[in-house]
Amino acid sequence: MSTVSQEVHLVARPDGLPTSEQFQLVESDVSDPAAGEVLIQNRWMSVDPAMRPRLSNGQQPINQVISGGALGTVVASRNDRFKEGDIVQHGSGWREYHLSDGSDLDHLDAAGYPETLYMHVLGTTGFTAWGGILITGKLQDGENVFVSAAAGAVGSVAAQIAKLKGCYTIGSAGSESKCDWLRDTLGLDVAINYREGVLRKNLKAAAPNGLDVYFDNVGGEHLDAALPRMNVFGRIPICGMISAYNNFGAISTGVTTLANMVYQRITMQGFVVWDFNDRKDEFLDDMRGWLNSGKMHYEETVFEGIESASEALIGLFTGQNTGKMLVKLA
């Protein structure tokens, strides 16, 4: 026996903004589990900016299933650790069914929270924001903070953590409706629409006391604007550089203000979420507390069906998501 599974393959490497022709929906026959194996029906797929560099730099093989976060239900198991009905997370999306030896699967105990929260605020993007701003960024209560792409899955959590720590918090986003969400729901002090006016001038006006932490998701023009605003011993955790990902070789707009690194003795540091693995429990304690007390807000932007996955990924770079971008499988 076997199960028919639709899966998304990368068939050509994007140089710039990905196009739908570079992705192909392929039908595959997935075998029933052999001894030790588990069959998962995926129900949710994660769509993340960090997937983009892998499509160009060779880490994602051509004509194979695209790697990405997924959440699904065990539908057949010959592995003692998993039974039918278990909810699991893994990194072997984008496909409807995943046959695993169990080594790449994490059990999900979703009690008390909608399961999709484990794909964002209680999952990788939430943990990325928490570690990036508190550990890499060494955030102190009451500092002055700027978060770029603050309406994104990571940025929205980083900005809210800054507010929860009593910081004066500025966020940038690419539309008026996103800026309204940043101000009205997340409670940021200033929201800057980076598509309007001159970002450098708007940020200067928004930061009368300078910046102690700039949480960078964007790079390029945003980083160029933030550097002259940094206070002495400022920290710039670099979470991502979405502005560069769609240029061949991830070449950004030139950053010309780096002399401030020495004038203000700034620390800029790139990080990834697994740098914080030993503090996962602390993160979950914090985040559950904030969720339970209604202090952590989130949005999901959901595309329906595996056939919409490439459109969802492209949409990340054209500003179609507020909060977490997800694909819901049938």
Next chain:
Amino acid sequence: MSTVSQEVHLVARPDGLPTSEQFQLVESDVSDPAAGEVLIQNRWMSVDPAMRPRLSNGQQPINQVISGGALGTVVASRNDRFKEGDIVQHGSGWREYHLSDGSDLDHLDAAGYPETLYMHVLGTTGFTAWGGILITGKLQDGENVFVSAAAGAVGSVAAQIAKLKGCYTIGSAGSESKCDWLRDTLGLDVAINYREGVLRKNLKAAAPNGLDVYFDNVGGEHLDAALPRMNVFGRIPICGMISAYNNFGAISTGVTTLANMVYQRITMQGFVVWDFNDRKDEFLDDMRGWLNSGKMHYEETVFEGIESASEALIGLFTGQNTGKMLVKLA
């Protein structure tokens, strides 16, 4: 009574490369010491790239003596801490005579070393290099290192420390004769003349195992070339950005490769020498040991007379120094 002293004033702020018209030699009458005061005849003046930003950003007042490191001899004293003949260092150059209340003076115990060494390898530039590469740069034995402006006062010490720690060490400089010095005297593995060919390509060819530490004195094109070569958890101590100092607002050539900060989880950190003050004794122990065993080499580029001071400063930015740039007073 008083003493006639020539001093150098800044009379106009440079936008780009400073010109001699922006400096003026002014004759001043310096009073004899009052109670508690000390009169110093300066004999050496220090000329440093870090002086340049102060000329444009307002830290250096117009029509006043330019601040800068100096070494001199006490010629009259009414202060118990100092007596005639004492050798002292201070930051109140550029003038022939300095009248002080003693609070800005450091006694120099130059026994065993030429006194000018306390203006470079045993002084600020040596300490800057030591702290920048070992503390900020967290250098480990046997790593892969690149130092820009490696024939300069700071760069030449940083590069030699890397070699003393068993590192594969690449240096850049702006002439063939400087590159010869880097290879033949300092023993660097590769010296790159950044004025020849394409720096990015030459650095790539020179660093087959990538870079763990890039000690940056230059910024701009050098930093742009180094970032894609960095290994995971690489460190970039930012000592200076001499390529930017002569552009209005210290605007550098655009750095487009900063996405590597996140891909390789790089740490970039600006620093100044006084960040390391609590480790001065450790630095002096190291440096004296290296000097005594003949393992630390240095050069001095000496301009004669206070009237040559502005020329010496301009010369820093046109590549006229190998090692430390000094002005010898009459």
